[in-house]
Amino acid sequence: xxxxxxxxxxxxxxxxSVHAQEDANMKDTFFVIxxxxxVRNFTDAPVSKIDLDKxxxxxxAAPSAVNMQPWSFVVVTDRKKxxxxxxxxxxxxxxxxxxxxxxxxxxxxxxxxxxxxxAVIDASLAGENILLAxxxxxxxxxxxxxxxxxxxxxxxxxxxxxxxxxxxxxxxPLGVPTGVDxxxxxxxxxxxHWEKW
Amino acid sequence: xxxxxxxxxxxxxxxxSVHAQEDANMKDTFFVIxxxxxVRNFTDAPVSKIDLDKxxxxxxAAPSAVNMQPWSFVVVTDRKKxxxxxxxxxxxxxxxxxxxxxxxxxxxxxxxxxxxxxAVIDASLAGENILLAxxxxxxxxxxxxxxxxxxxxxxxxxxxxxxxxxxxxxxxPLGVPTGVDxxxxxxxxxxxHWEKW
Numbered sequence: 328x329x330x331x332x333x334x335x336x337x338x339x340x341x342x343x344s345v346h347a348q349e350d351a352n353m354k355d356t357f358f359v360i361x362x363x364x365x366v367r368n369f370t371d372a373p374v375s376k377i378d379l380d381k382x383x384x385x386x387x388a389a390p391s392a393v394n395m396q397p398w399s400f401v402v403v404t405d406r407k408k409x410x411x412x413x414x415x416x417x418x419x420x421x422x423x424x425x426x427x428x429x430x431x432x433x434x435x436x437x438x439x440x441x442x443x444x445x446a447v448i449d450a451s452l453a454g455e456n457i458l459l460a461x462x463x464x465x466x467x468x469x470x471x472x473x474x475x476x477x478x479x480x481x482x483x484x485x486x487x488x489x490x491x492x493x494x495x496x497x498x499x500p501l502g503v504p505t506g507v508d509x510x511x512x513x514x515x516x517x518x519x520h521w522e523k524w
Numbered sequence: 525x526x527x528x529x530x531x532x533x534x535x536x537x538x539x540x541s542v543h544a545q546e547d548a549n550m551k552d553t554f555f556v557i558x559x560x561x562x563v564r565n566f567t568d569a570p571v572s573k574i575d576l577d578k579x580x581x582x583x584x585a586a587p588s589a590v591n592m593q594p595w596s597f598v599v600v601t602d603r604k605k606x607x608x609x610x611x612x613x614x615x616x617x618x619x620x621x622x623x624x625x626x627x628x629x630x631x632x633x634x635x636x637x638x639x640x641x642x643a644v645i646d647a648s649l650a651g652e653n654i655l656l657a658x659x660x661x662x663x664x665x666x667x668x669x670x671x672x673x674x675x676x677x678x679x680x681x682x683x684x685x686x687x688x689x690x691x692x693x694x695x696x697p698l699g700v701p702t703g704v705d706x707x708x709x710x711x712x713x714x715x716x717h718w719e720k721w
Contacts, residue, residue, distance in 0.1 A: 353552040356660035360582045360653055380716075385557045387710045389652060390667055394708070399715045408719060444672040447641065448693075451648035452667075455586060456557055458649075459656070463553040470587055470649075475641040488721045496645075511591070513584045518596045519577075522605060524685045 354463045363459055364510040366467025367421045369502030374404065374426040378464050382501075383429065385460035391449035397437035398450040401430040401487050401495075408486060409500075415482035416498060419471040425500035429457060430473070430483060432493050443494075447474065450496045457499060467504030470497050551660045560656055561707040563664025564618045566699030571601065571623040575661050579698075580626065582657035588646035594634035595647040598627040598684050598692075605683060606697075612679035613695060616668040622697035626654060627670070627680060629690050640691075644671065647693045654696060664701030667694050 383400045391397065403409055404427045413422035422428055433450035435443040454470060461468040473479045473495040483495040580597045588594065600606055601624045610619035619625055630647035632640040651667060658665040670676045670692040680692040 353550065355550040356553045356556040356656060357578070357582060359553040360585050360657065363585065363587075365587055381554070383716050384711055385554060387712065387715065388557050388560065388707075390560075390562055390655065392669060394710075396710055396712070396715075399717065401717045401719075401721060403719055405719050442672065444644065445669070448644065448648045448669075448671075451645045452652040452655075455649040455652040456656075458587065459553060459653075460557065472589060472642070472645075474645075475639065486720075487717075490721065493721075510585075513591075513593055514581055515584065515593070518584065518593070519580050520596065520598045520684075522598075522600055522602050523683075524598060524687065524690075 359459055359463045362510050363462040364467070364508050365469040366501075366504045366508045367469050368505040368507050369421065369424045369426060369467065369500075370505055371424070372426060372503040374466060374502060376404075378466065379404070379427060379429070381464065382457055382460040386431065386453040386457040389449070389452035389456045391452070392439040392442075392445040395437060395439045395449070397434050397446045398453045399432045399434070399493070401432065401489065403428045403430070403487070411486045412483065412498060415486070416471065416479055419498050419500060421469065422498070422500045424502065426502035429468075429499045429501065430487060430489075431457065431496045431499065432489060433496055434493050436492060446494065447496065454497055454499070461499075461501050466501055467508060468499045468501035470499055473497055556656055556660045559707050560659040561664070561705050562666040563698075563701045563705045564666055565702040565704050566618065566621045566623060566664065566697075567702055568621070569623060569700040571663060571699060573601075575663065576601070576624060576626070578661065579654055579657040583628065583650040583654040586646070586649035586653045588649070589636040589639075589642040592634060592636045592646070594631050594643045595650045596629045596631070596690070598629065598686065600625045600627070600684070608683045609680065609695060612683070613668065613676055616695050616697060618666065619695070619697045621699065623699035626665075626696045626698065627684060627686075628654065628693045628696065629686060630693055631690050633689060643691065644693065651694055651696070658696075658698050663698055664705060665696045665698035667696055670694055
């Protein structure tokens, strides 16, 4: 084989490996949207602060009414606090095994027109970005509702010292998935109305 | 150059072009989350039914409380209907230029516990998936609120024959962006509370 051929072969191998690396970090949006699932089973592995920052950053990229961004986020990694949260939240017991939790909060006073509905919607969009970011990083998470349940909001406020005027919308336990939770196909043609209801 | 070299060269070119095609259809999730913007300026180009179906399908992949999926979607491409919608919606005048509109609806009776708040949150998550899907396809759209404004909901219900028990949450005009609308960097460190508020 000539030297030129060997050079080409090496180029091909290098190009291939660079591409493979790019692809490993890159997750197609439609793929992530459709592979996102509610993950309730975690290994004991922690979640890095770098990943948590990326996830919350994705949350803040959501749109909000008149760009008021009424949201805020409490990020918990402390084992004791995660357990305290779990103890008072009947539907968030997976916190006992989660590496972290993100509590998406919203403040009606900071929303457009000080409207509570808009505050809740804005923070919900941030919450969905967070769920997709978790999936995109190969982690898993699940939205457990705090709002509109007074007892759950009260517990989250107490454990995390969240002010009374701030609504803890949800508690998202997250971590490294064990792999048992799978996405559902929820496509239903009858939910689409073309041109009119 | 030997024949073998020429073969290698051809392989390299083919491999490169296949990769380029894959990359063109593939949009990294974090990239899309951060490049999504409210697009209010559209060219006259239409939006294909194939793309609209992909977008609504992404909406239905959102999570919902106890997987009740209380959402539904009205997809409008008819010029006359888009103009009729625009005429009665003061903050959705971009419908006059949009190639299509998606109205995300929700039905409290179908939500978990027949809870209106949960119905609105569930459909909001579907709405965010829709906005991201629009961006991922190289299209543009913007969330214009119908809920919680009675006059706007009434207009959408009248034009699209949406039943009274169904809430038209928003009207999302979409189309091919002219390119003038740009994403905003909304990262604010002070919105993240580590371990407690």
